[in-house]
Amino acid sequence: AIDPEFEDNRDVVEQHDGHNVWGPVEEPDTLGIHGTHVAVDFDICLADGACLEDCPVDVFEWVDTPDHPESEIKADPAHEDQCIDCMLCVDVCPVDAIDVDPG
Ligand code: SF4
Ligand code: F3S
Ligand code: ZN
Numbered sequence: 881a882i883d884p885e886f887e888d889n890r891d892v893v894e895q896h897d898g899h900n901v902w903g904p905v906e907e908p909d910t911l912g913i914h915g916t917h918v919a920v921d922f923d924i925c926l927a928d929g930a931c932l933e934d935c936p937v938d939v940f941e942w943v944d945t946p947d948h949p950e951s952e953i954k955a956d957p958a959h960e961d962q963c964i965d966c967m968l969c970v971d972v973c974p975v976d977a978i979d980v981d982p983g
Contacts, residue, residue, distance in 0.1 A: 881924070881975070881976035881977075882913065882919060882920075882921040882924060882976060882977055882978065882979045883921075883979075884979055884981075886902055886913050886919060886921075886979070887902075887916070890902035890903055890904075890912070890913065891903055893905050893912065896914055896956070897956065897958050898958075899914060899915045899916065899957060899958075899960055900914075900915065900916050901913070901914055902914075902919075908945065908946060908947035908948055909947075909948065909949060910923060911923055911945060911948060911954070914954075914956055914957060915956075915957035915960045916960070917957075917960045917961070917963055917980065917981060918939055918957040918960040918963050918969070918978065918979075918980050919957070919978065919979045919980075919981075920940075920954065920955055920956065920957055920977055920978050921977045921978075921979075922945065922948070922954045922977075923948075923950065924950065924975050924976070924977040925950065925951060925954045925955055925973075925975070925977040926950045926951045926974075926975055926977075927942075927950075927951035927952075927953050927954065927955070928973065928974050928975070929955070930969075930972040930973060930974070931955050931969035931972060931973055931978060932955055934968045934969060934972050935968065935969055936964065936966060936968070937959070937962045937963065937964055938959065938962070939957055939958070939959045939960055939962055939963050939969070940955040940956060940957060940958065940959075940969070941955075941956050941958040941959075942954070942955065942956070943956040955977075955978075963980065965980060965982040967980055
Protein backbone atom coordinates (compact mmCIF):
# COMPACT_ATOMS: atom_id res chain seq x y z
CA ALA A 881 0.00 0.00 0.00
CA ILE A 882 1.01 3.63 -0.50
CA ASP A 883 2.89 5.13 2.45
CA PRO A 884 0.49 7.61 4.12
CA GLU A 885 3.56 9.45 5.43
CA PHE A 886 5.11 9.82 1.99
CA GLU A 887 5.40 13.59 2.32
CA ASP A 888 7.77 13.08 5.27
CA ASN A 889 9.55 10.03 3.91
CA ARG A 890 10.16 11.08 0.28
CA ASP A 891 11.47 14.11 -1.58
CA VAL A 892 9.96 15.89 -4.57
CA VAL A 893 12.25 15.10 -7.50
CA GLU A 894 10.30 16.48 -10.44
CA GLN A 895 7.02 17.98 -11.63
CA HIS A 896 4.55 16.28 -13.94
CA ASP A 897 1.61 18.10 -15.51
CA GLY A 898 1.47 20.60 -12.64
CA HIS A 899 1.84 18.18 -9.72
CA ASN A 900 4.69 16.85 -7.63
CA VAL A 901 6.53 13.58 -8.23
CA TRP A 902 8.00 12.07 -5.05
CA GLY A 903 11.07 9.94 -5.60
CA PRO A 904 12.92 7.81 -6.00
CA VAL A 905 12.43 7.76 -9.76
CA GLU A 906 14.49 5.51 -12.01
CA GLU A 907 12.65 4.88 -15.24
CA PRO A 908 11.27 2.57 -16.36
CA ASP A 909 11.19 0.35 -13.24
CA THR A 910 10.73 2.94 -10.48
CA LEU A 911 8.30 5.81 -11.01
CA GLY A 912 7.55 7.20 -7.54
CA ILE A 913 4.35 8.83 -6.26
CA HIS A 914 2.43 11.36 -8.38
CA GLY A 915 0.39 14.12 -6.75
CA THR A 916 0.04 15.54 -3.25
CA HIS A 917 -3.60 16.03 -2.27
CA VAL A 918 -4.51 13.02 -4.41
CA ALA A 919 -1.40 10.82 -4.47
CA VAL A 920 -0.97 7.71 -6.61
CA ASP A 921 1.94 5.35 -6.05
CA PHE A 922 2.84 4.49 -9.63
CA ASP A 923 4.98 1.58 -8.43
CA ILE A 924 1.90 -0.08 -6.87
CA CYS A 925 -0.80 0.88 -9.45
CA LEU A 926 -1.57 -2.05 -11.74
CA ALA A 927 -4.03 -0.18 -13.96
CA ASP A 928 -7.21 -1.60 -12.44
CA GLY A 929 -9.10 1.51 -13.58
CA ALA A 930 -11.70 1.65 -10.79
CA CYS A 931 -10.47 5.08 -9.71
CA LEU A 932 -11.01 6.52 -13.20
CA GLU A 933 -14.45 4.96 -13.47
CA ASP A 934 -15.68 5.99 -10.02
CA CYS A 935 -14.23 9.46 -9.41
CA PRO A 936 -17.23 11.81 -9.67
CA VAL A 937 -15.14 14.77 -10.82
CA ASP A 938 -12.69 13.00 -13.18
CA VAL A 939 -9.48 13.72 -11.31
CA PHE A 940 -7.57 10.91 -13.05
CA GLU A 941 -6.18 10.47 -16.54
CA TRP A 942 -4.25 7.52 -17.95
CA VAL A 943 -0.58 8.07 -18.68
CA ASP A 944 1.71 5.67 -20.52
CA THR A 945 4.46 4.00 -18.50
CA PRO A 946 6.09 1.58 -20.94
CA ASP A 947 8.12 -1.27 -19.43
CA HIS A 948 7.01 -0.69 -15.83
CA PRO A 949 6.80 -4.13 -14.18
CA GLU A 950 3.26 -3.67 -12.73
CA SER A 951 1.49 -2.05 -15.72
CA GLU A 952 2.16 0.00 -18.82
CA ILE A 953 -0.44 2.67 -17.97
CA LYS A 954 -1.06 4.47 -14.66
CA ALA A 955 -3.86 6.57 -13.17
CA ASP A 956 -2.38 10.07 -13.00
CA PRO A 957 -4.06 12.60 -10.65
CA ALA A 958 -4.00 15.20 -13.41
CA HIS A 959 -6.81 17.26 -11.88
CA GLU A 960 -6.15 16.75 -8.16
CA ASP A 961 -7.23 20.35 -7.47
CA GLN A 962 -10.82 19.35 -8.38
CA CYS A 963 -11.01 16.60 -5.73
CA ILE A 964 -14.03 16.77 -3.41
CA ASP A 965 -12.62 14.32 -0.84
CA CYS A 966 -15.29 11.68 -1.33
CA MET A 967 -12.65 8.96 -0.77
CA LEU A 968 -14.21 6.62 -3.35
CA CYS A 969 -10.93 6.10 -5.19
CA VAL A 970 -9.17 5.15 -1.96
CA ASP A 971 -11.88 2.60 -1.21
CA VAL A 972 -12.05 1.00 -4.65
CA CYS A 973 -8.37 0.63 -5.53
CA PRO A 974 -7.62 -3.09 -5.09
CA VAL A 975 -3.97 -2.50 -4.21
CA ASP A 976 -4.33 0.64 -2.06
CA ALA A 977 -2.21 2.73 -4.39
CA ILE A 978 -4.06 6.00 -3.63
CA ASP A 979 -3.85 8.36 -0.65
CA VAL A 980 -6.23 11.32 -0.33
CA ASP A 981 -5.53 13.72 2.50
CA PRO A 982 -8.53 15.95 3.21
CA GLY A 983 -6.14 17.98 5.38
FE1 SF4 B 1 -12.07 11.65 -7.02
FE2 SF4 B 1 -13.23 11.28 -4.65
FE3 SF4 B 1 -10.81 10.26 -5.15
FE4 SF4 B 1 -11.08 12.90 -4.87
S1 SF4 B 1 -11.44 11.33 -3.26
S2 SF4 B 1 -9.92 11.86 -6.47
S3 SF4 B 1 -13.12 13.23 -5.78
S4 SF4 B 1 -12.75 9.68 -6.15
FE1 F3S C 1 -4.29 2.04 -10.35
FE2 F3S C 1 -5.74 1.51 -8.25
FE3 F3S C 1 -6.59 3.24 -10.03
S1 F3S C 1 -4.56 0.03 -9.43
S2 F3S C 1 -5.76 2.50 -11.93
S3 F3S C 1 -4.77 3.44 -8.76
S4 F3S C 1 -7.84 1.75 -8.94
ZN1 ZN D 1 1.68 12.67 -12.86
